[in-house]
Amino acid sequence: MTSRGKKPKPPRVVMFSLWKNDEKRRLRERAEHLLSKTYEPLRWVWVVGDCDPGDMTLARLLDIAAEHPDEDITIVPVETPKTLNRYERLSLSANAGRDQVRDEDDLWLTHESDIESPPDVIEQLLAAGKLPIGAWPVLESGNGKDIFYDVWAFRKNGKNFAHHPPHCEGWDPLEPFPVDSVGTVWIAYAEDLRRGVRCYHECCVELCNKMTKECGRQFWAHPGVIVRQPRDLWEPHTFKPVR
Numbered sequence: 001m002t003s004r005g006k007k008p009k010p011p012r013v014v015m016f017s018l019w020k021n022d023e024k025r026r027l028r029e030r031a032e033h034l035l036s037k038t039y040e041p042l043r044w045v046w047v048v049g050d051c052d053p054g055d056m057t058l059a060r061l062l063d064i065a066a067e068h069p070d071e072d073i074t075i076v077p078v079e080t081p082k083t084l085n086r087y088e089r090l091s092l093s094a095n096a097g098r099d100q101v102r103d104e105d106d107l108w109l110t111h112e113s114d115i116e117s118p119p120d121v122i123e124q125l126l127a128a129g130k131l132p133i134g135a136w137p138v139l140e141s142g143n144g145k146d147i148f149y150d151v152w153a154f155r156k157n158g159k160n161f162a163h164h165p166p167h168c169e170g171w172d173p174l175e176p177f178p179v180d181s182v183g184t185v186w187i188a189y190a191e192d193l194r195r196g197v198r199c200y201h202e203c204c205v206e207l208c209n210k211m212t213k214e215c216g217r218q219f220w221a222h223p224g225v226i227v228r229q230p231r232d233l234w235e236p237h238t239f240k241p242v243r
Helices: 027-035 057-066 086-098 121-127 190-194 203-215
Strands: 013-019 042-049 073-078 107-111 133-140 146-148 177-179 185-189 219-229
Touching (some): 013 027, 013 086, 027 057, 042 057, 042 086, 057 073, 073 086, 086 203, 121 185, 121 219, 185 190, 185 203, 190 203, 203 219
Parallel strands (some): 013 042, 013 107, 042 073, 133 219
Antiparallel strands (some): 107 185, 133 185, 177 219
């Protein structure tokens, strides 16, 4: 068979997740959920950061990784300065994971460790043909209806998304549409991380902005790829909205 007839190889994806004080928060179920994705080739980077004394999250994850010797799982423990605020500490923890990018990685998928997503979430995101792109995170509102979840990270024209439609200017309920930044579950080019793009103050919002400005990227949100924040694992945090 000539090279013209060969099927192109799928991009190599690394799937990154953060963990903190998760020993008693359905840890094994969540880890197995992350390992259940159907995409190949895929590897995992788990960062365990700033756990309380006595918490066994790191040990439990090491045990699970040992049970999956055929999977490429990298586990990175990290401690950040307690004098920093929540977003700064999360940023530094995430950087410890992004430092694990390899020369052979094509795409970097951020997937929060407590989020539920379809087994083929990577395939669904890549099928849109637009990168970088974020899935659509929802939370059960308590009255049987879903609301848009990550209003802090998702922004358009410098403004936070709203929980309810229309979520932002240019919102499309069916098709991917351009945004400033995304969060929760999103996929980007590993090349940008190899170039040294990192965040230090505002987590994924800062990282998306830097990828846009320094690497010329256009971010997209995909309302057709739904991922869920389980309500029992949800921890509300207040923030000052960007209007």
